[in-house]
Amino acid sequence: MDCGDETLPEREPLVPPGAAYFPVPSPGATRKYAFVLVPGFTLLAFSSAVEPLRIANQLSQHPLYQWRVLSETGAPVASSSGIAVAADGPLEALDRDTRLFVCAGNLPAKAAAPAIVAAVARHSRFGGTVGGICTGAVALARAGLLAGRRFTLHWENQPGFAEAFPDLTPTESRFEIDGRMMTCGGGAASTDMILSVIAQDHGAEFAAMVSEMCLRTVMAGVEPVQRSSLAVLMRSRNPALIAVVKLMTDHLEDTLSLEELAAAAGCSRRHIERLFKTVLGETPGEFYRGLRLDRGRNLLSTTDLTLLEVATACGFGSVSHFSKCFKARFGTVPTKFSHRNRKRPFVR
Known part of the structure; x- marks a missing residue:
């Protein structure tokens, strides 16, 4: 089932070669992701979410995950570091089983662009999972999806968020998964969030191996808060x-x-x-x-x-x-x- 109109043509899942191998006995169907980049998005947070998916495919030598990159118009989007990333296409209706993430950064209002908010609201309304990376939670807030939910965004932007949305209170956690709502503070927390999903999909041992491939020795959940004590x-x-x-x-x-x-x-x-x-x-x-x-x-x-x-x-x-x-x-x-x-x- 999709959210309405014609969907974008799907990119073939990427399964790159690699020396390390970790078999997944029952991989199931390929799980799909779509990342919406908004101007000023944080490159670290975006890549930290995508790379564990790529590593999972590489380790298993199976198309466990598939991802697409979208932008409001389909044009490349400049990150906060000035590096532009190409998009596969513009915002379109997505299959309900696609997880849709809004990737934002130090310009949170960009995540609240009407077209992005509408896309998030539509995808959620039709039963899809939606998420926010770094300050992507602003799009979810504008779409009216965060009331009564556990959610988070980068600690630097939480004071401003609280002033703009006084009825919504983000947590200090690195990431939150509350039903069909997924948010993280960005940066390395994106990897924590995706590793937790991989563990749920394919087991803790496989997720630990993906973590090792990221040169991380601490699994998600051991360091639950964004800031040091x-x-x-x-x-x-x-x-x-x-x-x-x-x-x-x-x-x-x-x-x-x-x-x-x-x-x-x-x-x-x-x-x-x-x-x-x-x-x-x-x-x-x-x-x-x-x-x-x-x-x-x-x-x-x-x-x-x-x-x-x-x-x-x-x-x-x-x-x-x-x-x-x-x-x-x-x-x-x-x-x-x-x-x-x-x-x-x-x-x-």
């Missing part, structure tokens, strides 16, 4: 310091006083001050302000919020105070930064 990032295992920084990151808009932070960590204010100066080389206030300004820079880069809305979202009482602190940290006023970098990344 605070302990790793700060190179400290002091529980009080980690607890305070965690509270700060959770309260960037509704800021907490140092007394409140210290009390929650079960320490004195003076002890917290000593910890921050010794381990991080900053006072707690300086560190906290830096976190809030970093969030402001992120929101200016990834949303179309006004300067007042950004300042408020970062816990600043006025635009003037926010602008002064922003310039001190980044060497430019937020209006100039915003003008250089923003291209309406999210569409509300």
Whole structure:
């Protein structure tokens, strides 16, 4: 069954030769994928999704998987690195058993193009599996498919996504598979997601061999979250310091006083001050302000919020105070930064 109109002619599954071999006793029918590339898509995330499929075919010497590359018009699409990738054709109706992924990147609004959103909504409506790679989840959100679902997108773009879609909450996981909905944070997480699918299709041992061929020694599920722990990032295992920084990151808009932070960590204010100066080389206030300004820079880069809305979202009482602190940290006023970098990344 398909979604309506005439479908694109199918490319023959690629089964490249290779020295390594891992037989799959009951391969079943070839499973089909379609990757929709949008301008500025992340090349690493896209290739990290496709390559495990190619390796699976190579290892088994059987057409386990077939894939096509699509674009809105059928023209080549430039990635975020400036490298263009050719498409097999334009967006068309797909067989219901094809898994359709939207591959996006640092320009999330491109994933919300009306034709792409319509294609995703149509494919889902006719029973097909849909997914988002990196910021491809924006297309699924615009299509109204994420309510009540577990989903994710790259951590860098999650703050902007939350402002554009306040009723939807992405997880911190590297990837999520919720029924006929598949999303990942991009980068190497694309490989994690596809390996989990290969394991479900053809067994954990075969998926582990594909992982080995990718020169990966850790299977999906061992590293479930996108970002390193605070302990790793700060190179400290002091529980009080980690607890305070965690509270700060959770309260960037509704800021907490140092007394409140210290009390929650079960320490004195003076002890917290000593910890921050010794381990991080900053006072707690300086560190906290830096976190809030970093969030402001992120929101200016990834949303179309006004300067007042950004300042408020970062816990600043006025635009003037926010602008002064922003310039001190980044060497430019937020209006100039915003003008250089923003291209309406999210569409509300």
